[in-house]
Amino acid sequence: MEPTKEKTTIVFFSGDLDKAIAAFIIANGAAAYDHEVTIFFTFWGLNAMRKDEVVKVKKGMLEKAFGWMMPRGAKKLGLSKMHFMGMGPKLINHVIKKHNALSLSQLIELAKEQGIKLVACTMTMDLLGLQQDELIDGLEYAGVAAYLGDATEAKVNLFI
Amino acid sequence: MEPTKEKTTIVFFSGDLDKAIAAFIIANGAAAYDHEVTIFFTFWGLNAMRKDEVVKVKKGMLEKAFGWMMPRGAKKLGLSKMHFMGMGPKLINHVIKKHNALSLSQLIELAKEQGIKLVACTMTMDLLGLQQDELIDGLEYAGVAAYLGDATEAKVNLFI
């Protein structure tokens, strides 16, 4: 019998660019150390998983409004601090490039390659009116029960 | 000997409506899976446990000022994002109702029914000048030692 793998879970709630980068760096690090890693995207965190382009789906007015108001994908997220009317994210992306560090989009790609489980919270998708077609490919869809199943077997459980 | 129950703890610090909903959904989910769950309310998180109505208690000026400035109870909390001068919480409560999801007040009631331990941090109560009469019934009162006692026995420990 092979030893069971360490497990790590992250609830990504905030949807901030800086916090998303931190979440994916921890997640990719853990996967590199052979942990089974799950990131559970809920509330504003779901915005990090939206496709960059507008996707035509049938929605009510309120759901459309949420769709317009919320950032569309990893390249549009704001910062949790020092947002400076949108200049902050540009600065951060600039220094990331300058230091040859990975951008959030690249960190997400790496996560997929490493087999990190990216789970969209179906309950908040319903509330915010986000549909599967609007989110990037390769996601799983589940609720709080699935998260707790993973978290109960993990030692590192973070809410970001 | 019966097997010991899984334990889950949440430090609820932020006092934001959206984060409170996430905290109580995770907590109620864990309790439904038979975890022993503790939510430890500290700093602005205590505001989620205030009674809706004004409670007459003797206070100094500064404590009164804190009392006025901070949201009074679960129905008055703001959002961590997209607050829109108070329109955001109304929108969220609207979509929650529309989808027949539970409001924060209902999630708190459910938590009590499920025997989730709701603990108010006595140290921050002192700092912010909040008194037991101003908080909802059914709370326990303790400090960081009690939190650590629970957290050390739990696998899922979140700071929200």
Add this chain to the structure above:
Amino acid sequence: MEPTKEKTTIVFFSGDLDKAIAAFIIANGAAAYDHEVTIFFTFWGLNAMRKDEVVKVKKGMLEKAFGWMMPRGAKKLGLSKMHFMGMGPKLINHVIKKHNALSLSQLIELAKEQGIKLVACTMTMDLLGLQQDELIDGLEYAGVAAYLGDATEAKVNLFI
């Protein structure tokens, strides 16, 4: 063989005064209960570890700009809520003094005395252009791998 100690880790990301106080109260509490405690300072959290005074180091323009814009040390941090143009932190520090509670600077000193491991994230130091000379003495310097090494052995792992 002596029993292994409980371990506790905190990623301090936010750099807010109120969250820093919460992080150090939990960390010092855990150390008092004989846990091995690590606080890992990343992103804006690094600002809590800056020296109060301006330190002359050679930097590029952008790194200088970050240095100016970000709060210089534990005494300059803002609040996550109720910042009120800088009045909020003064109020909090006032009530802390009034109640004979420890200030953040004192909590940091206590953490050092208790042997809490304070680790600065080298990757974000690079990104934000912070150098070792600008941070307080007694820090360790490491990356996400070191954090994960500690966290995997800990039961209480928080992201603050």
